[in-house]
Amino acid sequence: MRHTNNVVYLAWLEQVAWAHSTALGLGPADYEAAGHGMVVRRHELDYRLATRLGERIVLGTWLTGIDKYSLHRHYQFIRLDDGQTVFRGQTHFVCVDIAQGRVRRMPARFQEAYAAATRADPPAGGAGGADPAQ
Numbered sequence: 001m002r003h004t005n006n007v008v009y010l011a012w013l014e015q016v017a018w019a020h021s022t023a024l025g026l027g028p029a030d031y032e033a034a035g036h037g038m039v040v041r042r043h044e045l046d047y048r049l050a051t052r053l054g055e056r057i058v059l060g061t062w063l064t065g066i067d068k069y070s071l072h073r074h075y076q077f078i079r080l081d082d083g084q085t086v087f088r089g090q091t092h093f094v095c096v097d098i099a100q101g102r103v104r105r106m107p108a109r110f111q112e113a114y115a116a117a118t119r120a121d122p123p124a125g126g127a128g129g130a131d132p133a134q
Contacts, residue, residue: 038093056080
């Protein structure tokens with residue numbers, strides 16, 4: 001069969017989310033230094049087409065909403081060979097105090113970085129340049 005197992009998609013979500021956060025100046029060390037972390041409250045996953053070993057997939061992510069305690073991140077994965085959207089999803093993250101494990105307000109630095117990158121719609125042309133409506 002050699003299809004991509006569903007759990008691999010979760011790993012891809014984490015990888016692309018961290019890559020995006022790090023590009024915004026908020027890597028794992030920044031979270032640790034602030035004593036805060038963003039944890040998943042809810043995932044919504046839409047597996048649209050099967051992918052297989054060896055296929056080239058572009059992973060895209062963007063933020064669509066933020067408040068003092070949480071943010072919403074969207075994802076779109078596109079198969080390069082045919083431009084088809086193979087996966088779409090979204091995650092609702094909440095901010096927690098790492099030591100106490102309790103929901104806390106995001107540090108101002110987090111709010112500023114994420115708010116500057118938040119958009120109402122998918123990036124123009126969709127993630128990776130394909131039509132997000134596919």
